[in-house]
Amino acid sequence: MPNTSGTKANGPLAGLRVVEFAGIGPGPYAAMLLADMGADVVRIDREGAVRRKNDVTLRGRRIIALDLKQPEHIASALDLIDRAEVVIEGFRPGVMERLGLGPDVALARNPKLVYGRMTGWGQSGPLAPWAGHDIDYIAITGALAAIGPREGKPVPPLNLVGDFGGGSLYLVMGILAAVMSARKSGQGQVVDCAISDCVVHMLSMFHGMLASGTWSTERGANMLDGGAPYYTTYECADGKHLAVGALEPQFYATLRAKAGLSGPEFDEQRDQAQWPDQHARAAAIFRTKTRDEWAAILEGSDACAAPVMTMAEAPSHPHLKAREAFVTIDGVVQSAPAPRFSATPTQAGTPSPTAAIADAIAGWAAA
DSSP, X not given: OOBOSSSOOOOXXXXXXXXXXXXXXXXXXXXXXXXXXXXXXXXXXXXXXXXXXXXXXXXXXXXXXXXXXXXXXXXXXXXXXXXXXXXXXXOOTXXXXXXXXXXXXXXXXXXXXXXXXXXXXXXXXXXXXXXXXXXXXXXXXXXGGGSSOTTSOOOOOTTIIIIIIXXXXXXXXXXXXXXXXXXXXXXXXXXXXEHXXXXXXXXXXXXXXXXXXXXXXXXXXXXXXXXXXXXXXXXXXXXXEEEEEOOSXXXXXXHHHHHTOOSGGGSXXXXXXXXXXXXXXXXXXXXXSOHHHHHHHHTTTTTOEEEOOOTTTGGGSHHHHHTTOEEEETTXXXXXXXXXXXXXXXXXXXXXXXEOHHHHHHHTOOO
């Protein structure tokens, strides 16, 4: 069971001290992940910044307000950095250096420090100085071009692929790897996490398939992009949708048996020439029942099918309820920490009221 009590859980990262410089998107989410797993995260926010209780990504850390244009506030930030193992910042290249808080200064004072830099384009390259957002970062990698309907335009997959997948998750992985190295060697380092780099890395399997001739750059023409009739979504009688992912022959056989896809036209699962006809015939069948009727028929079997739930509906799904995948904190329904740890349970904490810098530094008094 996720620990959501007011007492800080001893998660697997208990004792890890992190300074987070306020940003948006992937930086705060990375800090939330570390805090969920027990790290002691102090977020340096701008003076006068407004926080909303429904900003879930700010949960689980102490927050202080500094004006980084003031020399005494820069000195306070450096005092915290001196006592930390990790720094997270998401400014454009050069901003932290101009503030006197760049990695050269920080590592000279704290040689074991891991300095995590979260950007879309990275610290170098022709696009590094320029603004962008998730959709831009994934556009140049090939990921965006691969997502969307065959007879339509590319569709941005929220900001899951770039900001959170290629950004936050890679930054956390890089930080933890560098912390392990620093604890062993005594030598810290900079983690340059560029979303554009990391999304390219995420596409590794697909580059292998492209090289082998088993993947087409045409959208909606492949096994995993909605092109296959056994790995796609279907509209049901109520206008809602069912997701079908029966890739393996034995699972496809189960889907056919339980959904009534019995005609010989469904026999050749891998024959792409038959996919358009299979799509059309399967679509007609799935329109005969509501989404929830199909879920009752297919869930709990190896048919690999599931109802397509909205975010508002998801907390009511029986599996997610049984797993306690959602928690409610201060009236806000949100994700429980993930993954789960058997010996060091994690906690989704609330953000603290803005604290005094002196209290934060005192709490991190040098050992």
